[in-house]
Amino acid sequence: EPEVTQTPSHQVTQMGQEVILRCVPISNHLYFYWYRQILGQKVEFLVSFYNNEISEKSEIFDDQFSVERPDGSNFTLKIRSTKLEDSAMYFCASRATRGWDTGELFFGEGSRLTVL
Amino acid sequence: LAKTTQPISMDSYEGQEVNITCSHNNIATNDYITWYQQFPSQGPRFIIQGYKTKVTNEVASLFIPADRKSSTLSLPRVSLSDTAVYYCLVYKRDDKIIFGKGTRLHILP
Numbered sequence: 001e002p003e004v005t006q007t008p009s010h011q012v013t014q015m016g017q018e019v020i021l022r023c024v025p026i027s028n029h030l031y032f033y034w035y036r037q038i039l040g041q042k043v044e045f046l047v048s049f050y051n052n053e054i055s056e057k058s059e060i061f062d063d064q065f066s067v068e069r070p071d072g073s074n075f076t077l078k079i080r081s082t083k084l085e086d087s088a089m090y091f092c093a094s095r096a097t098r099g100w101d102t103g104e105l106f107f108g109e110g111s112r113l114t115v116l
Numbered sequence: 117l118a119k120t121t122q123p124i125s126m127d128s129y130e131g132q133e134v135n136i137t138c139s140h141n142n143i144a145t146n147d148y149i150t151w152y153q154q155f156p157s158q159g160p161r162f163i164i165q166g167y168k169t170k171v172t173n174e175v176a177s178l179f180i181p182a183d184r185k186s187s188t189l190s191l192p193r194v195s196l197s198d199t200a201v202y203y204c205l206v207y208k209r210d211d212k213i214i215f216g217k218g219t220r221l222h223i224l225p
Contacts, residue, residue, distance in 0.1 A: 004159075033212070043160060043203075043215040056212055091159045104150075105213055107159025 002026045004108035006092050012114045016081050021111045023075045023092030031095040032075045033105065034067065036060070036088040043091065049075065082115045089113075118143045118206040125220040134191045136219050138204030141185050149180060150213070151189045152203040160203065160215070163189070199223045 005024045013019050025032050034046040047057040049067055066078045075094075079086055089112050093105040122138040140149070150165035164171055164178045166187070171178045177190040191198060201218040 035215075042217050043154070045212050045214055048212050089157070093159070104162040104165065105160075107161065110157070110159055112157075 002106075004092055004094055004106050006090075006108035006111050008111055009109070010112045010114070012116065013082055015084055015115055019079045019082055019086075019113060021077045021079075021090050021092075021113070023077070023108055024073055025075055025092065025094030026096070026106055027073070029094035029096050029106070031055075031097075032067075032069070033093040033095070034077045035091045035093060035107075037091065037110075038088045046077075046090075079113075082113075084115050087113055087115045118147055120204045120206055120216050122202075122204050122216070122219045124217070125222065127222045127224060128194055129224050130195055131193055134194050134198070134221065134223075136189045136191075136202055136204070136221065137186055138189070139186045140204070140206045143184050143206055144208070146208055147184075147206045148208075149178070149184075149187045150205045150207065151176070151178065151187075152205065152215070154201045154203065154218070163202075194221075194223050196223050196225060 007022045032049040035043050037043045045058050047061045047067055048055045064080045068076050089110040091110045092108045095105050118140045120138050120140045128134045148167050151163045152160040153163050154160040164173055164176050166178045166180055168180050179188040199222055201220050203215050203218040205213055207213050
């Protein structure tokens with residue numbers, strides 16, 4: 001079964017450092033998302049991406065965050081200068097098409113970011 | 117986006133049928149309903165989606181009454197491995213999926 005893969009599974013970084021989280025969505029999917037989940041809290045939407053541009057972003061997704069699809073297969077989330085409150089599990093998701101019956105997002109296993 | 121309300125937690129026993137009800141009183145005509153499951157330290161996993169009436173797949177059934185102000189996820193004959201958080205989500209076509217707090221389902225032996 002096709003799956004979304006994410007790397008690294010766990011990253012520890014110092015506050016102020018740049019972090020890049022990588023995702024390989026399912027190959028024929030067109031819509032890509034990043035979500036995050038702080039330990040014990042709900043899954044929060046960060047950003048959606050389609051046709052090589054951001055289609056929507058949340059208040060959390062400020063100037064410290066950026067996304068890129070550099071080579072047609074990878075989808076990356078960059079945090080420019082990490083803060084302690086960026087510590088969370090980051091989930092990448094992809095969706096095949098848009099339409100009424102496309103509530104199905106496929107999530108990766110997540111990348112746990114710990115900022116010290 | 118329509119606000120959803122579901123129980124914070126539920127307990128049930130192995131072999132029982134579990135029904136989790138979600139209310140979404142201000143659901144709009146062009147809103148759809150979907151349910152996700154999440155195990156600890158894993159990404160959410162799609163279970164089922166629908167617009168009205170009943171939908172069934174190999175995992176669960178989704179019951180949506182005519183007024184669509186609520187929906188019920190039904191899990192037949194649960195096992196210990198069904199212990200997870202279950203999210204009821206209302207979304208618009210082509211829109212992002214926003215998660216609420218979900219229902220923590222704990223299956224007891």
